[in-house]
Each structure stands twice: as structure tokens, then as C-alpha cells.
Amino acid sequence: MASNSALTDIPIVDFGQFLHGGKEEKELVAKSVDNAFRNVGFVYLKGHGIERDLVKRCFEWSAKFFALSPETRLLAPHPPGGSHHRGYSAPGVEKVSQHAYDAEELKKLREVPDYKESFESGNVNDDAQPNIWLPEDKLHGFRAFMEEYFTVCANLIHHILDALSIALNVDDPGLSPTHSKSLFQLRLLHYPAIDAEQLRNNARSRINAHSDFGTLTLLFQDHVGGLEIEDPIHPGTFRQAAPIDDTVLVNIGDLMARWSNDRYRSTVHRVGLPPSVPVTKPVPGLGVTTEGEREPFRPDVVVPDRYSIPFFATADMDAVIEALPGCWDEQNPKKYEPVTAWDYVQMRMAALYS
Numbered sequence: 434m435a436s437n438s439a440l441t442d443i444p445i446v447d448f449g450q451f452l453h454g455g456k457e458e459k460e461l462v463a464k465s466v467d468n469a470f471r472n473v474g475f476v477y478l479k480g481h482g483i484e485r486d487l488v489k490r491c492f493e494w495s496a497k498f499f500a501l502s503p504e505t506r507l508l509a510p511h512p513p514g515g516s517h518h519r520g521y522s523a524p525g526v527e528k529v530s531q532h533a534y535d536a537e538e539l540k541k542l543r544e545v546p547d548y549k550e551s552f553e554s555g556n557v558n559d560d561a562q563p564n565i566w567l568p569e570d571k572l573h574g575f576r577a578f579m580e581e582y583f584t585v586c587a588n589l590i591h592h593i594l595d596a597l598s599i600a601l602n603v604d605d606p607g608l609s610p611t612h613s614k615s616l617f618q619l620r621l622l623h624y625p626a627i628d629a630e631q632l633r634n635n636a637r638s639r640i641n642a643h644s645d646f647g648t649l650t651l652l653f654q655d656h657v658g659g660l661e662i663e664d665p666i667h668p669g670t671f672r673q674a675a676p677i678d679d680t681v682l683v684n685i686g687d688l689m690a691r692w693s694n695d696r697y698r699s700t701v702h703r704v705g706l707p708p709s710v711p712v713t714k715p716v717p718g719l720g721v722t723t724e725g726e727r728e729p730f731r732p733d734v735v736v737p738d739r740y741s742i743p744f745f746a747t748a749d750m751d752a753v754i755e756a757l758p759g760c761w762d763e764q765n766p767k768k769y770e771p772v773t774a775w776d777y778v779q780m781r782m783a784a785l786y787s
């Protein structure tokens with residue numbers, strides 16, 4: 434079920450065995466996912482139940498959105514500040530930070546802006562952060578599709594929470610009710626084509642090293658590559674997290690690491706220069722494949738556009754985040770004070786845009 438050739442490789446787990454299996458299969462999958470989150474913080478799930486065609490269509494919509502003129506994209510502007518995280522952010526606006534809350538530190542971090550643009554949407558019932566859409570006639574069908582895709586991804590999150598509940602001995606009904614409002618975030622990311630040289634010399638980054646700050650993240654990536662995760666055994670060294678057909682990459686965020694009393698790793702990751710480039714120019718929207726030849730980068734080469742689709746989950750804002758059962762005992766006591774999800778998220782979001 435889990436294939437790991439080395440401890441720090443990201444395992445591939447067949448989640449179909451959880452979705453469709455009996456008690457025993459579910460327990461086995463739960464154990465594999467638990468192991469992956471303990472050792473690496475990331476897991477590739479295959480058999481996750483999200484149709485390949487739906488993922489492909491999401492990439493197509495994303496490509497269509499980012500192909501609109503800048504003026505049109507800005508008809509759905511991300512509001513200034515970090516508390517209302519919806520709508521379109523132009524390249525260079527957001528710089529992710531790794532636990533840097535200090536204003537000076539954040540200013541310095543922004544000197545190498547992430548060369549990316551994004552569109553964020555969330556739950557239609559999220560009154561605190563209403564969605565910000567383009568006028569319908571600018572991209573007819575975009576909103577309806579994103580609302581559907583949100584629901585499908587949210588369902589998968591709840592199934593993964595069910596698996597974690599088994600692994601961590603959380604009594605029925607498990608962790609899913611702590612995410613009952615599904616106040617999640619669907620993000621379309623576009624990294625424009627860039628000279629390899631710029632990424633190599635760190636003149637620009639695609640996305641700077643960071644950890645996610647919610648509970649769980651789903652990540653769909655196209656076939657350009659360049660996603661890297663920090664090796665938990667050798668901090669400071671990064672390993673490729675290559676795209677794998679028909680899988681979704683799932684990772685632990687900081688809130689879940691804390692909730693699990695650090696049983697689970699919230700692994701630092703970034704997007705940089707891929708080790709090789711597809712020989713044929715990637716077609717936006719056909720991004721969920723690793724098929725086809727690749728060649729090593731030449732120094733003068735342009736790294737193609739990259740599209741990715743993260744889906745960030747977090748707990749209900751009033752959920753109290755305190756060491757879960759199965760994550761502490763007398764030998765391994767609780768490390769953190771209880772905190773509400775709301776207080777935690779506000780602290781992190783403020784750092785993004787302040």
C-alpha cells in the first residue's frame with residue numbers, strides 16, 4: 434500500500450481502500466497516512482475519488498482566468514490586508530513567510546518577491562470572508578465550476594480527517610465535526626514563465642520556503658515540476674516532490690502539527706527551478722501528467738509557466754486546538770497551551786500582508 438524506498442521519500446497511499454474498504458482496510462490506510470504524516474508530513478494519495486477530468490477542467494479554468502487581461506483580472510481584486518483572503522492577487526503582492534511576524538523581517542523578505550499570481554475562493558457560506566468573483570460575463574461558468582470544485586475537495590478533506598481520527602483514536606464522530614463549517618480556501622496559482630537563471634540565482638522565487646498554517650492542504654500540480662520539500666532528516670536540504678499522475682499531494686499544516694502535539698510534521702516546502710523541463714511545451718489544463726520526455730535545463734532556458742491548485746483546510750474558528758488523544762501521554766506530555774483556531778489563523782494571516 435505504501436511505497437517508500439527511503440524514510441524521507443513521500444509515500445504513495447491508495448486512498449480508494451479507505452473510501453471503499455471495510456474496517457480492516459480503513460485501519461491499514463489510516464496507519465499508512467499516519468506514518469507518512471509522522472515521517473515526512475506529506476503523502477501522495479491515489480484513488481482519492483476526485484475525477485481526473487474534473488481536475489483537468491479546474492486547470493483549464495485556471496489557465497483561462499490567468500489569460501484574461503490584467504484589467505479584467507483586477508475586477509475581482511484581493512482586498513488589501515490579510516483578513517479577507519479572497520479574489521485576485523497580482524504578481525509580487527504576497528510573500529509567504531516562515532514564522533516571521535516582525536515588521537522589519539517581513540519587509541526584508543519582500544525584497545525577493547514571489548513571482549506568482551493567485552485567485553482565492555472559499556466556502557459560499559463563509560460570511561466572514563465572502564467570495565470575490567469577476568462579473569459573470571467576463572468568464573462565464575468560472576464561478577459555478579469553482580463552487581463545485583470546492584465542495585468536492587472539502588469532501589475529500591473530511592474523509593482524510595476520518596482516517597486521522599482512526600489513527601489517533603479520536604472517539605466517534607471523530608475530527609470531521611471540528612471542521613463542520615468547512616471554512617476552507619481554494620487557490621488557483623499561476624507562476625509566469627521565468628528565466629532559469631533568475632530562479633537559480635535567487636533573484637526571484639516562485640514561492641519562498643514556508644509551511645502551510647491550517648490543518649491539511651491538498652495540492653494539485655501540473656507537470657512542470659519544481660515543488661520541493663525540506664528533508665526532515667537533513668534540514669536545509671530540499672527534495673523534489675514531483676508530480677505523479679492521478680494523485681493528490683496532501684500535507685500537514687502548522688495548526689495540525691500543534692494539534693497533534695508534533696506527532697505530525699508541518700514540512701517546509703517551496704517552488705523553485707525544476708530539475709528538468711518537459712521537451713514539449715506544457716499545455717495549460719493538461720497539467721496532471723508526468724508523461725513525455727524531459728531534458729535537463731540549459732542555462733539560457735526559460736522555465737515554463739507553472740499552474741498549481743492548493744486547497745487549504747482549517748478547523749472551525751471556535752475549535753479549541755489542544756493535544757489530540759493518541760498524541761500525548763505521561764512520557765510525552767502536552768507541549769502547547771490550548772488556542773482557538775481563530776486566534777491562530779489571525780496571527781498568521783496578518784504576517785502575510787502587513
Ligand SMILES: O=C(O)CCC(=O)C(=O)O
Pocket residue numbers: 620622640645652654660702703704740741742743
Ligand atoms: O505551487 C505549489 O506547488 C505550492 C503552493 C504552496 O505551497 C502554497 O500555496 O502554499
Ligand SMILES: [Fe+2]
Pocket residue numbers: 643644645702
Ligand atoms: Fe504551501
